[in-house]
Amino acid sequence: MKRWIGLAVFLAVGTGWAADKPSAGNLSGYTAMSVDAGYVSSSLSGRFEIMRDGVRITLLSDDPARKPVPISATEVRFVWPDKTASKQPSRILLQGRVVIEHPDATVRAEKAEWDFDQGLLTFTGSPTIDSPQMQGLRGDKIVLNFKEDRFEVFGGKMTHYPLSGMGGEEKQAAPPIQFRAEDVRDWPGLTTVLKENAKAEKPSPGKRIVELMDGKAQEMIASASATWSAEEKAAIISQLNRILANPKLYSEEAWAGVQLPRAAVEMLGKSSRPVSEQMMLNRLLIEAAFPAMISASKQP
Secondary structure, three states, X not given: OEEEEEEOHHHOOOOOOOOOOOOOOOOOOOOEEEEEEOEEEEOOOOOEEEEXXXXXXXXXXXXXXXXXXXXXXXXXXXXXXXXXXXXXXXXXEEEEEEEEEEOOEEEEEEEEEEEOOOOEEEEEXXXXXXXXXXXXXXXXXXXXXXXXXXXXXXXXXXXXXXXXXXXXXXXXXXXXXXXXXXXXXXXXXXXXXXXXXXXXXXXXXXXXXXXXXXXXXXXXXXXXXXXXXXXXXXXXXXXXXXXXXXXXXXXXXXXXXXXOOHHHHHHHOOOOOXXXXXXXXXXXXXXXXXXXXXXXXXXX
């Protein structure tokens, strides 16, 4: 694998999004990118044409408070306008396990087309969006409209959306409890345990977690190897974050023998919980089940 560092001003301009307005499509404020790919084709003038064989692009900012945005796909193609002096492509085409890990949300799809002229980023091929506010938002097509500051979902459905966020008194932002790829300290160990637990008849945290994943993720776990690509890690992390809001994760039989923290025990004693608290509980349950493999989150 080779690594390239190049200017990516074209990714930070023309979107029409204010830098202080966070959203799943807000990529303004990013001034450079790092690229990790098996193959890259570019003109001598610096115009990328195609990247493939596992592409990992990370958008970078000069502002230390702005977190990097990883973008991964099997293949990325750049379409340039006829004007030779143009420094911005007219379109970017991403294909194969497309994942955009924005700090506010993770978007997954099989294909994505970024049209700079229209200010649209269109996801197709079973696209999904996961964020603390929207769990499991999916559709036949999801379109992020940068110029109008909105998104559209065609043929969509959503797993969880907290009604407490719809009008009324503004609520305090939820703590950052979603999983990140770097939270997993031992990917080979974790996937091996999940794979073995999924096959076993005895209830266990790993077996329950895999049961709540979608079919594609279950297949990934079943065929897991010692080495995981960035795309595969992102897919599993997305599934874990989707499970965070699921009240069906815990069972006494599965977590028998697991030492739970006091906060988790107290939350389990409640007959009902808001989504934010359910996410905190499930994060604690997963951390307690795999303490040597998953880093503890900063709970309030």
